[in-house]
Amino acid sequence: MGNFQLVKEIADEDPNHVNLVNGDGATPLMLAAVTGQLPLVQLLVEKHADVDKQDSVHGWTALMQATYHGNKEIVKYLLNQGADVALRAKNGYTAFDLVMLLNDPGG
Numbered sequence: 001m002g003n004f005q006l007v008k009e010i011a012d013e014d015p016n017h018v019n020l021v022n023g024d025g026a027t028p029l030m031l032a033a034v035t036g037q038l039p040l041v042q043l044l045v046e047k048h049a050d051v052d053k054q055d056s057v058h059g060w061t062a063l064m065q066a067t068y069h070g071n072k073e074i075v076k077y078l079l080n081q082g083a084d085v086a087l088r089a090k091n092g093y094t095a096f097d098l099v100m101l102l103n104d105p106g107g
Helices: 004-013 015-019 028-035 038-046 062-068 072-080 095-102
Strands: none
Touching: 004 015, 004 038, 015 028, 028 038, 028 062, 028 072, 038 072, 062 072, 062 095
16 A cells, blocks of 8 residues: 555556455545545546545545545545535435534534
């Protein structure tokens, strides 16, 4: 994970690899969003990674992952790239709901 050059080479070789999923249905973009690697997120989006793809376990998108993990720069970048804030995870929450929950001092 996180080897920017390796990911770039794989994406250059076969652009379809940017939307491959692991056993949980997570894409490289989601994993980069979780770990806070903005340059990797930018590379994947430039290689046409699906910003609104949802994983198969929780129905989370990269935007939800970045929001949950507090990676604000990635959240801003994904929003600027047109990520859908209205998509709902399996628990019914949207990325916007996560922001509200995480910022609620009483929650």
